[in-house]
């Protein structure tokens with residue numbers, strides 16, 4: 001191992017699965033995936049921590065696996081947060097920056113952010129990201145980065161992403177219990193977007209639709225900025241549960257049927273579905289399965305459409321929709337989404353990585369990979385194993401502008 005290399009890690013705490021990805025960063029900045037792992041999670045309700053022990057154990061297990069694989073002690077990482085309480089609101093602020101010929105500096109940016117956030121945040125809401133959409137300097141708008149520009153009146157329009165404080169605190173708590181500091185806490189769909197979108201897609205207008213087990217996240221980008229995020233409390237597990245109820249079978253059998261036989265090509269096949277389960281042969285009518293899966297997918301997509309409409313992006317996404325999450329693994333799902341939302345659709349899988357990448361170049365790893373990349377964007381904090389022990393420190397805080405003015 002390179003003596004002065006550092007590591008960066010992402011941990012996706014999903015309702016059904018915890019996944020982690022670790023990469024080393026060499027002295028010349030080269031990122032190399034050196035570990036990944038996943039474990040079933042428990043104790044989460046619709047993307048939110050409902051008891052501490054379940055996620056703590058799952059995170060511990062996954063971190064042990066990636067530590068063994070990578071040779072690094074992972075004691076800090078970027079973590080995902082999820083749940084329908086994640087909201088996106090627009091805000092603006094204005095400050096006087098003093099004398100004429102004053103050059104805008106980092107303190108001015110922090111001050112205008114503070115003013116923009118005043119009245120927008122309440123004690124029971126935790127701000128997760130402030131995405132400046134534009135700055136207006138002495139009346140001139142459309143400025144992306146005013147640092148070093150001259151002016152006397154600075155305005156900022158921003159998108160504020162927040163969630164309810166207990167959800168944030170509980171997520172940090174499970175991270176801390178698993179001895180890994182949450183150096184960043186990023187909504188799942190935003191992290192997934194970091195791993196699968198190109199600059200061109202983000203510039204022109206695109207939505208990531210992250211279909212997880214119990215939630216579906218919608219993150220919309222345009223002009224290279226996050227314009228909107230919303231999370232609906234329905235996911236691919238609802239399809240499994242519907243199959244279990246409608247076909248009067250175990251959820252385990254329903255899951256197997258979903259993974260092996262459900263497709264987005266409804267009505268295409270008439271042959272019955274036959275599976276062997278614990279020595280018995282089970283037969284199901286294809287149209288019965290189609291009916292159940294189609295009804296639930298339609299419901300999920302109707303909720304996605306509502307999010308797009310709320311964000312005023314319905315029929316306004318030149319780069320269409322990119323699907324991530326385990327739910328995107330359903331065969332031909334993109335065909336059905338295209339027909340239902342009337343937009344182009346792609347399956348989003350992380351690409352362009354080096355190292356041990358095969359397993360992580362899948363839609364369900366998008367969030368974990370995106371978190372790892374965001375940890376790298378933010379500088380990361382890992383140092384080689386022999387230089388530190390596992391610590392119990394909690395997450396770092398600090399102004400947005402003091403960190404990197406990242407992509408999002």
Ligand SMILES: Nc1ncnc2c1ncn2[C@@H]1O[C@H](COP(=O)(O)OP(=O)(O)OP(=O)(O)O)[C@@H](O)[C@H]1O
Nearest residue numbers: 014015016017212213214215236237325326327329
């Ligand atoms: N091959 C497949 N076909 C259909 N569905 C699949 C397939 N593989 C996984 N899934 C579904 O993907 C879901 C799990 O996805 P994922 O791991 O992204 O969820 P999660 O991140 O744990 O949940 P959430 O994001 O809602 O908190 C499960 O409902 C699972 O049944």
Ligand SMILES: [Mg+2]
Nearest residue numbers: 014188212325
């Ligand atoms: Mg997820």
